[in-house]
Amino acid sequence: MADLEPVVGRYLNLESGGRRYRIYYEEAGEGRPLICLHTAGADGRQFRHVLNDPEITDRFRVLAFDLPFHGRSNPPDKWWLERYRLTTDVYLGLIRDFWRTLGVERPVVMGCSMGGAIVLKVAADHQDEITGIVGLESTAFAEGRDNDFLHHPAIHGGELAACYTYGLNGPDSPEAGCRENWWYYSQSGPGVYKGDVYYYCEDWDAREDIKRIDTDRCKVSLLTGEYDYSATPEMTREAAEAIPGCRFTVMKGIGHFPMVENYDLFRGYLLEELASMA
């Protein structure tokens, strides 16, 4: 008998910000929608363990989509005439239009890294449409990840992005998980990681927005790995302290990519937060 996973991939055509997109997503499970947002320069494959976890899919309809330019989601038309630079407005619009176009109601939105950042804005701007957010490696403001070598004609951008992010894993995370994430990073298109970092390190600043979040209307859980040096535990703590009623946990032994680098350790933390979303 074939060893098939319960994960199914689909393409969704949607309009966002006046542009048409062909978006790839994977889903598994039934129940409350759980939308998963990948990290910069990566794609929804990072959530394959969540999609395959029956303890989650028994209660949640897990949906992991690839942003345009990432994974199997195409760039929009005329992409060759623009420098790829993600912005807060475009990113937020794509997430909102993904759940609205699919007809998904009251989702939990979970994101990691730049996804963990934007979920704070999702909560600030759409708190009556969603159940809550789970922010992995979240920060309301981040600096220092950009450099010109990330998109340079004399450097293999995929290898550099993959190595540049590899150290963000916890040092004791299983090598297979860390290497898997390396592989995903090595596959992003030219300049895509740098374009995401533009959003994360130049455009992104939600320090005022998060003060609007009302955790009676929208639950907020923030989980950050002890070894994350991009969004450090202290950076997440600053955001958490600005959101009354927010749950915040530092995950021991974990780095910046909990769902892929060390799922067995991460899932205990995640299940607890998902239970709080019920």
Place this chain on the structure above:
Amino acid sequence: MSAPPTPEWMERYRERVNADPEMQVIGDWFSLDFKLAFEGEAWLLSVREGRIVQIVQNPRFDRPARFTISAPMRVWTRFVRPDPEPLYHDFFAMLMRVPEFEIDGDSLAAMQNARALHRMMNILKTMEPLDGRS
């Protein structure tokens, strides 16, 4: 009490790099000389096709290096150990968060070889701690 690496320690490092199966896969294009500086004590590593072919302690001016990775011993000792604390657990972590950990010179050449260089730094982490016992 920390101390810079001894020649024997560096020789063991060379053996470990040259025996590493991953370096044999990824090192084909990594051919240059670079220095590791441990608080003023510098070691030139001459790398050819991913193998360290020569190590020179405190090289003279006639042995140029493409780039130098340097830090005080109090930083190196926190990196070269089996249980590094956060921010000291990785080459790129220290480049971002530890100001005293520096790369000088042709950093473009370093990043062109990021995969093999990063692997060499990860092998360095596995060496005996630089706490004076090496």
